[in-house]
Amino acid sequence: MTVSSMTGFARTDSGAEGFGWTWELRSVNGKGLDVRVRLNGGFERLEPAIRDAVSKRFKRGNLGVTLNVVRPGDTSAYRVNRDLLAELVTLAEEFDRDSSLSAGTIADLMNVRGVLETVEQQEDEDSREAVDAAIIKSFIEALDQMAAHRAEEGAKLDEMLRGHIDRIEETVLLAENCASVRSDAIKVKLKRQIDELMENGKFDPERLHQEAALLATKADIREEIDRLKAHIVAARDMIKKGGAIGRKLDFQCQEFNREANTLCSKANDIELTNCGMELKVIIDQLREQVQNVE
Structure with missing residues (x-):
């Protein structure tokens, strides 16, 4: 074995099931092994596996791990909050009767926060497991890259x-x-x-x-x-x-x-x-x- 530095960097890009993601790892000196993990919302479930993989590869160093995920374009749908919209329409009609100012159109009301809601489509279990496995696999590749960089240093x-x-x-x-x-x-x-x-x-x-x-x-x-x-x-x-x-x-x-x-x-x-x-x-x-x- 060669001497290993605690300083290193790694970055990997990959994708699966319509998702795309980037792993970025940074390591600096530390008295022990301190791992700080930042994951996209919905992927916190991967943190135990990430920490376990890091502890098996490195003994010391302050290691920052960041995952950025881009979701598929067709996973989001929109839903109208009809109750809120009806309430806004009623208020608009009152303003039309009591004021010389225009209360706006339905298109204007649709831009009010909370009227138009984004709804994430639910992934099926098999698809989620496939994405998780692919993300962890690319994380292992990032760890390999980090280990190589630390060995080079x-x-x-x-x-x-x-x-x-x-x-x-x-x-x-x-x-x-x-x-x-x-x-x-x-x-x-x-x-x-x-x-x-x-x-x-x-x-x-x-x-x-x-x-x-x-x-x-x-x-x-x-x-x-x-x-x-x-x-x-x-x-x-x-x-x-x-x-x-x-x-x-x-x-x-x-x-x-x-x-x-x-x-x-x-x-x-x-x-x-x-x-x-x-x-x-x-x-x-x-x-x-x-x-x-x-």
Whole structure:
């Protein structure tokens, strides 16, 4: 499986039984899977099937689903509201008798709202089921299109994620090779500091030894380097596996950042400090891209 983005778009047009319709799907980043469905009146019955199909295909993302249906031209008929029309005619006749103004003709009265009503013809059960099946089929095609678009965006993300991790590895190796983190360099530095102190007063040699050992331990970043290398391997394995790995990668970024912070706190020279700061910058860039991963 490849890395999948949460960003995508799909649109399909189809028709059956005299109906025509358009599906439009839009997907953006989200912490979980949030599906918002907008359907034409009379097609709300399809919503459970739509939500079920989406949940089987995607794990994360804010997904907007819109269905626009054009009904057949011969499905509508007109009916005259005779009671309302009779009442209007009576009022018109009264105005004709009591006023010099014309009350209008029957054609004018027919334009009054509520006099002429639109009546939707009822579909038979077989026809409705055929239309529903065709609409759901084209929705599945829209989901396929959406999945392909998200995979295409995911391929671009994959390349960027791997690039960031490669840069993290390069910076970790640079930190590992800094002269200041080598054990002999630490020993030389501590010895020089102790010699300077010994020249200026008397100290307990055993206590100095303990303090020196403690300082050496605090200055040693080998554990942080080893953990960073392990996180690099884990992150690459996740990306190689693909699928819905966004949450796991986000947690991995937190682990990267924790080790980078510790490395910065232990840095005892400008070279190592620069490595730690560079790591933090790259990790932030990695985490920004991870927010787009499903």
